[in-house]
Amino acid sequence: MLITTQDNFADYTITETLGLVKGNTIRARHLGKDIIAGLRSMVGGEIEEYTKMLAEAREQALDRLIAHAQSLGADGIVATRFTTSAIMQNAAELFAFGTAVKLQKK
Numbered sequence: 001m002l003i004t005t006q007d008n009f010a011d012y013t014i015t016e017t018l019g020l021v022k023g024n025t026i027r028a029r030h031l032g033k034d035i036i037a038g039l040r041s042m043v044g045g046e047i048e049e050y051t052k053m054l055a056e057a058r059e060q061a062l063d064r065l066i067a068h069a070q071s072l073g074a075d076g077i078v079a080t081r082f083t084t085s086a087i088m089q090n091a092a093e094l095f096a097f098g099t100a101v102k103l104q105k106k
Helices: 031-043 048-071
Strands: 012-028 076-088 091-105
Touching: 012 048, 012 076, 048 076, 048 091
Parallel strands: none
Antiparallel strands: 012 091, 076 091
């Protein structure tokens, strides 16, 4: 599956637009990790617990985005974007979306 944030691929022609595809996940912070993160925030530097949590959330949302595109028979996804939103205290959604397309090599 080819994926880009651009509107097209340099080496491929879009032959068909299949529509919007999406994938999301909602993650909650872990109390134990919050305590460690709080301590790290007092001394500065990267808060590795949150970095890891968000990286895992992005990968899961991207995997679900790809699965949705594959279910439509897509070869690629263009105009891919990520967004986040707070769902409740200590929980956030990571949402990935784009346009599923059929491709042909130029």
